[in-house]
Amino acid sequence: MKQIVIISGKGGTGKTVLTASLASLxxxxxxVDCDVDAADLHLLLNPSVKERFEFRSGQTAQLDREKCCECGECIDMCRFDAIGKDFVIDPVSCEGCGLCSRICRYGAVRxxxxxxxxxxxxxxxxxPFVHARLGIAEDNSGKLVSVVRQAAKDIAEKEQKSCILIDGPPGIGCPVIAAITDTDLAVIVTEPTVxxxxxxxxxxDMTGHFQIPARVVINKFDLNLENSEKITEICASRNIEIVGRIPFSAEVSRSLVKAVPFVEYTHDDVTEEIISIWHKMEFIIEEKKSRT
Amino acid sequence: MIISVASGKGGTGKTTIAVNLALSLKNVQFIDCDVEEPNAHLFLKPRIFERIPAYIPIPEVAEDKCDCCGTCQDVCAFNSIAVLPGGIQKDGTVLIFSHLCHGCGACAYLCPRDAIHEIKKTIGIVEKGFSDGIQFVHGKLNIGEAMSPPLIRQVKQHIDPMKSVIIDAPPGTSCPVIESVKGTDYCILVTEPTPFGLNDLILAVEMLKTVGVPFGIILNRYDIGDDCVDLYARENGIPVLMKIPFDRGIASLYSKGLPIIGYKSEYDSEFKKLPGKINTLIKKAKFDT
Incomplete structure (x- = not known):
């Protein structure tokens, strides 16, 4: 079983549109949707939820005002400025390290x-589709990504599926690292803008750092041909294959409004290119399988 | 006045709005808080005059003092310390997983043998510069580094309250975004009229209500989708500050790293009016609470 992750660095380059079409092909x-704090893939896959799980993670400090003697030690020690001068704990700033509860002499912090x-x-x-919703203003998105990926892996193994398609989050930080860890292929969707x-x-650089094989897709490549050429040169110099160049099409927004994967919405040059991208990806996975 | 620009969904035009708003203001400071993928410098092209490495404190164990009692492992809420007790033949040891460390200091403070002190670990860099009268600050997270909020906090320490401050936030609705918009007077949510735009806008609105920052919407490429965002804004009483059509001219300027202001004068007056509108809304929000 092979795991493919779709990432981009920059947001809004077309990760989810591509992932949904690949899901159809x-x-x-x-x-799996690993963009847990702004998940969108469910809008195109129209899932019916079978099982629902609570994601418990981390702790938040609670102050008991009756026990508190306002000595202020917790305020001094908190590195996250989560306890105000008025001894009110800001749950958004609290990272749950628990230092305040351990040092409080009056046992006022739980x-x-x-x-x-x-x-x-x-x-x-x-x-099968595994997705999540991170609570409002909650952290630990990386942990939630790991949870949904593990669940997807268990399903894939049990049902003997040959691949896991992962819609990744934007950026290069904690949830992205969790989304690419131990994958077999990262498809980077970019656009011809600076x-x-x-x-x-x-x-x-990040996929290189974690030794994940990467390929590039240039979305809306015809919006700036000069920059697309630049991307081609950069990828050539880094020995990264470009597996697709998708033209700009106003139809893409319309397919979102209709809430269907693009390859099912219409058949045009965008559809052709996405199908060709999937064939190349299949080939890469097959080749890896035969080698291992 | 500190205005943050956020979005939920990525690629809706945060940086475009933030940059052009800054170019429409006087006595302004621009703070790019998208430390994972900073882009504003590509448009403002600041001359960088100061580079400040950003650190977080991580523990280091003095082995001669450590008796592997295990307290540090127990108090670490982030599983970033593992203590391997010694046996008859070998000494014990303490493993530090620095990428999981939040730098809370609990291990160092609570170590009964005073065997832990904190050292600095570089997680990125803060750069300060100037661009045509705009004071510019951004942060760059090191590749492979997981935690951006501490770097965002360090970028925000350079906020100059005497100026009009524009903060460009990262996409999403979780910790890095919250860290960026926290403490700002107003947040502009940039979105587009598609089900993706609306879905992520609703999440961003919930997040801002929790953080307690007043907000309004800029609808970008308002003519590419449907009227879902308009309806949502109306039903929920959220002000729509500005609407921008899909404009190949803007897309082309953006692709080359050029702002709208100075290149497409038909948008000048809209951007010039924004700060006034926002000021009125901030006053109204203060009055309402």
Whole structure:
């Protein structure tokens, strides 16, 4: 079983649109949405939730005003400025380290477990789908990513699926690292803008750092041909294959409004290119399988 | 006045709005808090005059003092310390997983043998510069580093309250975004009229209500989707500050790293009006509470 992650660095380059179409094209797979704090893939896959789980993670400090003598030691010791001068704890700033509760001489601070979100195992007409919703203003998105990925892996093994398709979050930080860890292939979706190029370079460095094989897709490549050429040169110099160049199409936004994967919405040059990308990805996975 | 620009969904035009708003203001400071993928410098092209390494404190164990009692492992809420007790033949040891460390200091403070002190670990860099009268600050997280909030906090320490401050936030709704918008007077949520835009906008609105920052919407490429965001804004009484059409001219400027202000004058007056509108809304929000 192979794990493929779709990432981008920069947000809004087309990760989820591509992932949904690949979900429609691939056979025998499990899908996971790892963009847990702004998840969108469910809007295209139309899941029916089968199982629902609470995601418990981390703790938040609670202050008992009756026991508190306002000595202020907790305020001095907290590195996250989570306790105000008025001895009110800001749950958003509290990282749950528990130092305040351990040093309080009056036993006035208690640590309470957080319910930081929920996650779901769903049925879709494309196969099993694992997704999540991080609680409002909660942290630990990286941990939630690891939880949904493990669940997807368990399903894939049990049902003998050949691949897991992972829709990744933007950026290069904690949830992204959790989303790419131990994957077999990272597909980086970029766009021919200075921001797209800049962010792609940082993501390429990140996949290199974690030794994940990477390929690049240039989305809306015809919006700036000069920059697309630049991306081609950068990828050539870094020995990274470009597996697709998707043209700009106003139809993409319309397919979102209709809430269907693009390859099912219409058949045009965008559809052709996405199908070709999937064939290349299949080939890469097959090749890896035969080698290992 | 500190205005943050956030979005929920990525790629809706945060940086475009933040940059052009800054270019429409006088006596302004620009703070790019998207430390994972900073982009504003590509448009403002600041001359960087100061580079400050950003650190977090991580523990270091003095082995001669440590008796592997295990207290540090017990008090660490982030599983970043493992104590391997010694046996007859070998000494015990303490493993530090620095990428999991939040730098809370509990282990060092609570070690009964005073065997832990904190050392600095570089997680990125803060850069300060100038661009045509705009004071510029951004942070760059080191590749492979997981935790951006401490770097965002360090970037925000450079806020100059005597100026109009524009903060460009990262996409999403979780900790890095909260760290960026916290303490700002107003947040502009940039979105687009698609189900993705709306879904992530609703999450961002919930987040801002929790953090207690007043907000309004800028609808970008308002003509590419449907009227879902308009309806949501109306039903929930959220002000729509500005609407920008899909404009190949803007897309082309953006792709080259050029701002709208100075290149497409038809948008000048809209951007010029924004700070006034926001000021009125901030006053109203203060009055309401």
């Amino acid at each position: 691939a056979k025998e797979k499990v899908m 640590m309470e477990e957080n319910i930081s979100g929920e996650w779901f195992i769903s049925d879709t007409r494309y196969g 921001s797209g190029i800049h962010d792609m370079l940082r993501v390429i």
